[in-house]
Amino acid sequence: MLxxxxxxxxxxxxxxxxxxxxxDGSIVESIKSGMExxxxxxxxxxxxxxxxxxxxxxxxxxxPFMVFMEFxxxxxxxxxxxxxxxxxxxxxxxxxxxxxxxxMKKNREDLVALL
Amino acid sequence: xxxxxxxKSLGWMQAPASWISSHTVRFIGxxxxxxxxxxxxxxxxxxxxxxxxxxxxxxxxxGHAALDYFNSHPVIEFNLCxxxxxxxxxxxxxxxxxxxxxxxxxxxxxxxxxxxxHSLPSRTAEAPVAKTATDTRIPDPVVVSPKVxxxxxxxxxxxxxxxxxxxPSRTAEAPVAKTATDIRISDPVMVSPKVQIVEERATxxxxxxxxxxxxxxxxxxxIAKPDRDNRIPDQVLVSPQVPTxxxxxxxxxxxxxxxxxxxxxxxxxDQDGIVAIAVFNDHRTVIMMGDEDGEVLVKIARKMLETxxxxxxxLKWGPFVHMTIQIPSGNIIIAPYHDNYLCLLTTRTINIGHxxxxxxxLQQKSAPQCxx
Numbered sequence: 001m002l003x004x005x006x007x008x009x010x011x012x013x014x015x016x017x018x019x020x021x022x023x024d025g026s027i028v029e030s031i032k033s034g035m036e037x038x039x040x041x042x043x044x045x046x047x048x049x050x051x052x053x054x055x056x057x058x059x060x061x062x063x064p065f066m067v068f069m070e071f072x073x074x075x076x077x078x079x080x081x082x083x084x085x086x087x088x089x090x091x092x093x094x095x096x097x098x099x100x101x102x103x104m105k106k107n108r109e110d111l112v113a114l115l
Numbered sequence: 116x117x118x119x120x121x122x123k124s125l126g127w128m129q130a131p132a133s134w135i136s137s138h139t140v141r142f143i144g145x146x147x148x149x150x151x152x153x154x155x156x157x158x159x160x161x162x163x164x165x166x167x168x169x170x171x172x173x174x175x176x177x178g179h180a181a182l183d184y185f186n187s188h189p190v191i192e193f194n195l196c197x198x199x200x201x202x203x204x205x206x207x208x209x210x211x212x213x214x215x216x217x218x219x220x221x222x223x224x225x226x227x228x229x230x231x232x233h234s235l236p237s238r239t240a241e242a243p244v245a246k247t248a249t250d251t252r253i254p255d256p257v258v259v260s261p262k263v264x265x266x267x268x269x270x271x272x273x274x275x276x277x278x279x280x281x282x283p284s285r286t287a288e289a290p291v292a293k294t295a296t297d298i299r300i301s302d303p304v305m306v307s308p309k310v311q312i313v314e315e316r317a318t319x320x321x322x323x324x325x326x327x328x329x330x331x332x333x334x335x336x337x338i339a340k341p342d343r344d345n346r347i348p349d350q351v352l353v354s355p356q357v358p359t360x361x362x363x364x365x366x367x368x369x370x371x372x373x374x375x376x377x378x379x380x381x382x383x384x385d386q387d388g389i390v391a392i393a394v395f396n397d398h399r400t401v402i403m404m405g406d407e408d409g410e411v412l413v414k415i416a417r418k419m420l421e422t423x424x425x426x427x428x429x430l431k432w433g434p435f436v437h438m439t440i441q442i443p444s445g446n447i448i449i450a451p452y453h454d455n456y457l458c459l460l461t462t463r464t465i466n467i468g469h470x471x472x473x474x475x476x477l478q479q480k481s482a483p484q485c486x487x
Binding site for chain 1: 422434436
């Protein structure tokens with residue numbers, strides 16, 4: 001069921017991967033298209049999650065946060081779902097961020113219900 | 116000293132005093148300096164410091180004495196305030212400086228140069244200054260010191276304006292030794308500004324940061340502001356070989372921190388939603404603009420950078436272009452910028468698309484500097 005919702009993101013133009021991740025960096029569910037989730041990649045994803053959380057902990061009440069990280073050809077979008085759960089979208093730079101955000105809003109409740 | 120026109124603030128920064136004149140080639144205005152409990156300014160016209168002034172408690176330093184005092188600190192905190200031709204002319208007048216090159220800026224509001232009437236009979240010939248018709252400010256009467264300043268800082272026609280002012284609360288930490296008139300600086304000696312030679316001349320005592328610049332470090336590079344040292348200072352010897360502004364201007368300039376960058380950053384900061392801008396690296400804050408606590412901002416930015424640096428080699432997607440963390444109160448963005456990193460603090464009104472556009476514009480605007 002979770003994969004089915006994640007697939008709604010994957011079918012968006014130039015989205016290459018979608019991952020549900022915990023705050024400690026562990027992966028709950030993931031799907032991909034046209035890219036490899038090797039160990040190095042997973043380690044990078046965990047680093048992003050843990051590092052971002054550590055950064056936000058510098059603020060007084062550790063507010064909910066969203067991370068956008070851009071590379072020459074790809075970007076990563078990490079958005080909060082529920083307390084310790086986040087959604088990570090991996091896409092090419094040509095993907096439509098607005099569309100991804102909209103899909104997040106539409107499916108957030110369903111995703112949270114499944115966690 | 117009479118209050119100078121306020122000008123348009125371009126933001127607060129921390130850098131060595133030598134950085135100011137070498138990075139303000141197109142800047143016309145005043146640089147307001149704050150050192151511990153004292154404050155002062157440097158009046159600048161296109162990279163040339165015309166007048167230095169510093170006051171702490173009852174002690175006033177003017178001209179080279181003030182410059183030496185600024186230079187005795189590895190880093191000073193200052194605010195660049197841009198002047199219109201009118202404001203600049205007014206500031207020149209307040210500092211008793213005659214300038215034969217009227218400032219011409221592309222400001223349609225200025226109708227044309229008109230002679231400014233001044234009520235003081237003691238004032239000598241005044242250069243024509245551009246003045247808007249709407250400006251009806253009347254200058255306060257000033258007392259012109261008859262003492263000619265021993266160190267001529269570009270066409271100072273008489274001693275700087277002196278005004279008695281004795282706030283009782285500021286006597287404890289005031290710089291105590293010499294006033295401007297005590298210091299005579301020999302003819303400029305052509306030495307590199309990067310070498311700090313201490314000699315037994317031009318002694319200035321006063322509150323001075325204890326962190327001395329090591330000989331190997333260039334004084335041109337802006338460095339992070341050290342913690343303020345409120346201990347009672349020892350006497351500090353200031354080298355008379357501190358280079359003049361004109362000499363510094365011909366020194367090779369570092370790429371980052373150019374006045375063009377300051378102008379670009381100011382433009383960005385003026386955009387709606389931008390709260391603060393910082394340029395930093397692993398060791399120091401190079402530029403900081405904005406009212407936010409710069410050290411906290413840069414600390415967070417460094418944390419983000421640490422994450423980005425750990426991730427980048429693992430992903431093999433090339434160098435990271437930018438990273439944004441959005442929290443309910445705003446966005447923090449970091450991006451590589453020349454050899455340093457840029458950090459922007461924005462409100463939530465700015466979205467990712469807007470951030471990407473700002474960064475792209477910035478890269479384009481500052482691209483010619485990469486070549487130099």
